[in-house]
Every structure is written in C-alpha cells, then in structure tokens.
Amino acid sequence: MIxxxxxxxDAMQGREEFIDTAIKAAYINQLLQVGFDTIDFGSFVSPKAIPQMRxxxxVLSLLDLYKSKSKLLAIIANVRGAEDALHFEEIDYLGFPxxxxxxxxxxxTNKSIAEAxxxxxxxxxxxxxxxxxxxTYLSMGFGNPYGDSYSxxxxxxxxxxxxxxxxxxxSFADTIGTATPDLIKSLYEVNAQSFTQIEFGLHLHSNPAVLSPKIEAALKAGCRRFDGAILGFGGCPMAxxxxxxxxxxxxxxxxxxxNGYETGIDKxxxxEARKLAQVVFH
Structure with a gap:
C-alpha cells in the first residue's frame, strides 16, 4: 500500500509574504478531501525562525477533519514545540528534522547532533x-555540501x-537534491533488511527532469512512503x-x-487542490 x-x-514555510490563516486552512481542508495518508500541515517552532507557521x-482550529481519513503531522524542533503540539488531539504525528x-x-535547529x-x-x-x-527525518540523508563526513x-x-x-x-530526506538512483536503492535495501520493524519513507528535493529514476529505484528497494507538495513548491533555501x-x-x-501502483487519491x-494551490502560491 502506497x-x-x-x-x-514545507511548501509554505519559506515564503516571505504571510499567507492568510483562512487561506491556509481552506487549502488544507481541500487537501483533506484528496485521500492522502498524511498531511504535513504546520509546525510548532519559533515564530522568529519560521514566521509563516506562527x-x-x-489553522488547526479551522480544519474540518470529520470527513477525512488523512492524518495530521506537525513539525517540531525541540521539546517545547513537542509539548505545544501534544495539546492537540487532532495531531497524529510529530516530525523532527x-x-x-x-x-x-x-x-x-541550533543544536549539535548529540544534542539533537x-x-x-x-x-x-x-x-x-x-x-x-x-x-524522524534524516536530512542530508544522501550527502551534504559542507564537507561533513557522509556514507x-x-x-x-x-x-x-x-x-x-x-x-x-x-524518512530519508534529500535536502539538496544529491540522491542518485543507486544510492537511494542501496540506502533503502540495507536499512529495510536490517530494521524490518521500521517504516522507511522518502522526502526528496529533486530536479523534475531526473525524478522518475529516483522514485523507481525507491520502489524497487521496497519504499512505499513518499512525501510531495502539489506543483513542487518549497524546498531548501540553501540549495x-x-x-x-x-x-x-x-x-x-x-x-x-x-509503475502499476494505486495511490488511493480522488482525482x-x-x-481542485491543484487549482487552489495556484491561487495560494501565486
């Protein structure tokens, strides 16, 4: 099952102009009707760091969750953010980078790896x-531009x-688009075979021209959990x-x-969500 x-x-957080709360909620309410497994809808982080998500x-109070089977995920960067998110029973998943x-x-996150x-x-x-x-998202999961060790x-x-x-x-996250099909395949096969009790996902940032071989490599390696954003908005500012x-x-x-997989989404x-995205992210 995909x-x-x-x-x-992820699509909204880097935008400089603030997206009105009602518009955010309307867009996410439409996404809730599509049939996605999960909506990564917001984050409980410092408003100074990510003002768009303040x-x-x-937004959560304006969501109509009663007719949707989709679950909600919120990103957090520290214990305080997690404690804030835990106040809301509507949230199923917390995500940590x-x-x-x-x-x-x-x-x-202004932390060392040991602290994180x-x-x-x-x-x-x-x-x-x-x-x-x-x-847990393993960012820079396919390499980094800083000269830090990677394997x-x-x-x-x-x-x-x-x-x-x-x-x-x-979820293995390719923050800057460095993943290759071979690396995706090897990373998934090694970890999925060694840690069968863990569900591994893929959060790619990628040039659209080279996307298909990457997704197909992940599928062949057994990945069935994929992140995306309608119209490809968002990404890493450092890229x-x-x-x-x-x-x-x-x-x-x-x-x-x-490739013969059913996605379960309502076309x-x-x-309608794609049309609304063009308005939200104009």
Missing part, C-alpha cells in the same frame, strides 16, 4: 506517553540509534537552485501509476 504524505507546510494552532550533517543540524539525538529521545518518550507517533554506513548508525529509542518511522524544490505530487502520482478532489 502512503502519500502531502506537505503544504498561526499553526489557529535530525541531520546526518553536523553543520546542517546547527543551522536547522537527546532531544529525539525525550520527544519519543513524550509521544509514547501521549499516544502520538514520532516521524551509507553513517546513515545506518543513525538508524540503529533511532531503532534503540523505539522510533517506528524514518540555490530553483529547480531543486519539493517533489511535485502530481509527478509522483504519475510515476507511481505508470476530482486532487484537481
């Missing part, structure tokens, strides 16, 4: 106590640490390449269907 995770939070709690790169971990791992363990304990599931073996060490904490979902944005969900759906509602 799980599609739609990421309006209204996440208010853990980096394989020491430099990027400092830039992204300690934070992950504390948040995991909170999630277990409150009946939530922690999704598939290093990634496996991170996975082993997370497994010992009881983490059940890990300095406007083509290395989020995977466009419509491209992802097309590749999956071409009519999906079309």
């Amino acid at each position: 799980k599609l995770i739609e990421c309006p939070r 209204d996440t709690a208010e 853990l980096s394989v790169s020491e430099t990027f971990q400092q830039r992204n 791992l300690e934070t992950v363990e504390n948040i995991q304990n909170l999630c277990e106590t409150h009946g939530k599931t922690l999704v 598939p073996e290093l990634v496996a060490e991170f996975v082993e640490n997370l497994d010992e904490m009881g983490i059940k979902i890990i 300095k390449d406007e083509l290395v944005g989020n995977v466009a969900t419509e491209s992802l759906v097309s590749i999956l269907e071409k 009519t509602e999906f079309s």
Whole structure:
C-alpha cells in the first residue's frame, strides 16, 4: 500500500509574504478531501525562525477533519514545540528534522547532533506517553555540501540509534537534491533488511527532469512512503537552485501509476487542490 504524505507546510514555510490563516486552512481542508495518508500541515517552532507557521494552532482550529481519513503531522524542533503540539488531539504525528550533517543540524535547529539525538529521545518518550507517533527525518540523508563526513554506513548508525529509542518511522530526506538512483536503492535495501520493524519513507528535493529514476529505484528497494507538495513548491533555501524544490505530487502520482501502483487519491478532489494551490502560491 502506497502512503502519500502531502506537505503544504514545507511548501509554505519559506515564503516571505504571510499567507492568510483562512487561506491556509481552506487549502488544507481541500487537501483533506484528496485521500492522502498524511498531511504535513504546520509546525510548532519559533515564530522568529519560521514566521509563516506562527498561526499553526489557529489553522488547526479551522480544519474540518470529520470527513477525512488523512492524518495530521506537525513539525517540531525541540521539546517545547513537542509539548505545544501534544495539546492537540487532532495531531497524529510529530516530525523532527535530525541531520546526518553536523553543520546542517546547527543551522536547522541550533543544536549539535548529540544534542539533537537527546532531544529525539525525550520527544519519543513524550509521544509514547501521549499516544502520538514520532516521524524522524534524516536530512542530508544522501550527502551534504559542507564537507561533513557522509556514507551509507553513517546513515545506518543513525538508524540503529533511532531503532534503540523505539522510533517506528524514518524518512530519508534529500535536502539538496544529491540522491542518485543507486544510492537511494542501496540506502533503502540495507536499512529495510536490517530494521524490518521500521517504516522507511522518502522526502526528496529533486530536479523534475531526473525524478522518475529516483522514485523507481525507491520502489524497487521496497519504499512505499513518499512525501510531495502539489506543483513542487518549497524546498531548501540553501540549495540555490530553483529547480531543486519539493517533489511535485502530481509527478509522483504519475510515476507511481505508470509503475502499476494505486495511490488511493480522488482525482476530482486532487484537481481542485491543484487549482487552489495556484491561487495560494501565486
């Protein structure tokens, strides 16, 4: 079963002009009708760091969740953010960005990797106590531009640490578009075979022209959890390449269907969401 995770939070967070709260809620309400497994809808982080997401709690209050089977995921960067998110029973998943790169971990959460791992363990304990599931993103999972050490073996060490904490979902994140089909395949096969109790996902930033072989490599390696953002909005500001944005969900759906996989999305509602996205992200 393919799980599609739609990421309006990732698409919105880097935009300079503030998107009105009502518009955010209207867009996410439309996404809730499409049939995605999960909506990465907002984040509980410092409003100074990510001003676009300062209204996440208010957006949540405007969502109509009763007719939707989609689950909600909120990104957090520290224990305080996790505690804020845990107040809302509507949220199913908390997502934490853990980096394989020491430099990027400092830039992204103002923590060392050692401190971030300690934070992950504390948040995991909170999630277990409150009946939530922690999704850990391994950013720079396919390499980094900072000269920090990287290897598939290093990634496996991170996975082993997370497994010992009881983490059940890990998403490999290609923050700057460096993943190759061969690296995707090897990373998934090694970890999926060694840690069968963990669900591994893929959060790509990629040039659209080279996306299809990457998704197909992940599928062949057994990946069934994919993140995307309609029209490919968002991505990493450090990439300095406007083509290395989020995977466009419509491209992802097309590749999956071409390879014989059912996505379970409602095409009519999906079309409406794409129209609305063009207005939201004009």
